[in-house]
Amino acid sequence: MTALPTRVLSPAVRRTRRVSLAVRLTLATVAALVILAPLYWMLVVAFSSRAELLGGQLRLWPRSFTLANVERVFGSFPVFTWLGNSVAISLVVAVLSVTLSLMGGYAFAHLRFPGSTALFFTAIATLVLPIQVIMVSLFRIVTGLGLYGTYWAVILPTAASAFGLFLARQSMLSVPRELIEAARIDGAGHWRVFRSIVLPLSKPLIAVLFFMSLLQTWNDFAWPLIALRENRLFTLPIGLLFLQGQFNSDYGATMAFALVNVVPIVAVFLAFQRYFVAGFVRSGIK
Numbered sequence: 001m002t003a004l005p006t007r008v009l010s011p012a013v014r015r016t017r018r019v020s021l022a023v024r025l026t027l028a029t030v031a032a033l034v035i036l037a038p039l040y041w042m043l044v045v046a047f048s049s050r051a052e053l054l055g056g057q058l059r060l061w062p063r064s065f066t067l068a069n070v071e072r073v074f075g076s077f078p079v080f081t082w083l084g085n086s087v088a089i090s091l092v093v094a095v096l097s098v099t100l101s102l103m104g105g106y107a108f109a110h111l112r113f114p115g116s117t118a119l120f121f122t123a124i125a126t127l128v129l130p131i132q133v134i135m136v137s138l139f140r141i142v143t144g145l146g147l148y149g150t151y152w153a154v155i156l157p158t159a160a161s162a163f164g165l166f167l168a169r170q171s172m173l174s175v176p177r178e179l180i181e182a183a184r185i186d187g188a189g190h191w192r193v194f195r196s197i198v199l200p201l202s203k204p205l206i207a208v209l210f211f212m213s214l215l216q217t218w219n220d221f222a223w224p225l226i227a228l229r230e231n232r233l234f235t236l237p238i239g240l241l242f243l244q245g246q247f248n249s250d251y252g253a254t255m256a257f258a259l260v261n262v263v264p265i266v267a268v269f270l271a272f273q274r275y276f277v278a279g280f281v282r283s284g285i286k
Helices: 011-046 050-054 068-076 079-110 116-128 131-144 152-158 162-172 177-185 190-198 200-219 222-227 236-243 251-283
Strands: none
Touching: 011 251, 068 079, 068 251, 079 116, 079 152, 079 162, 079 190, 079 200, 079 236, 079 251, 116 162, 131 152, 131 222, 152 222, 162 200, 177 190, 190 200, 200 236, 200 251, 222 236, 236 251
8 A cells, every 4th residue: 555645845835834833923922912911910010019009119020029909908898708799690690691592592593483583683783782771771670570689680681692692503503404303303302402412512612602601790890880789799890999099099909809800710711711712613703
């Protein structure tokens, strides 16, 4: 059995590829530095002494590394309570959002019913509506249901995501229709097809939807500020408001508090980043 001939690249092609690789690496490095610069500056300010911040002597690295800002934040505010609230609300919203997006995406991708296209594009059209437009209506609804001032006042209005629905539909369109039809011929219903075929193939999509919903809910400020009225129910973004002085601000404590808000999300992203990339690739969004 003869071996297949290997393709030999000319010196010009190899040189072009090396230059292209060097350019891409340079651009990626510059982009990474631009993205990481605010996070690095947050770390520097959070662990710098108050004298350095007030005296204008801040450098690229703290002259005297200190935990005073972190201790002041945790000693003055119920940070652990607010952190627990953020975790609980974000997780519940993420689970509900993923469930609704997957079920809706399957329905719009593989079921045919009158008005499905119009209904799908109507749902997508809501993406252009900012929360400020529907805030009064949402407030009247949650008040009428007796949910105002509870966790559910934040969870229920944000549990459904139009972009999550769009992303799920685009991804599920890549599931072979022949596979679903074969299962239907064998007697499987839509729920069995969704549970046994579609869900196992949608793990990267689930990771993307979960992280996007988690990130959006974690950083949400406007609606929780209106829907929650008790200090013990506040989330971290609302708690950050307490550090903003009327005439001056404690920048070290503010950056330390912001660090507490950022670290959990960064950790989740680093842990599941390969699933996020795979999910976006499968959805057809580049």
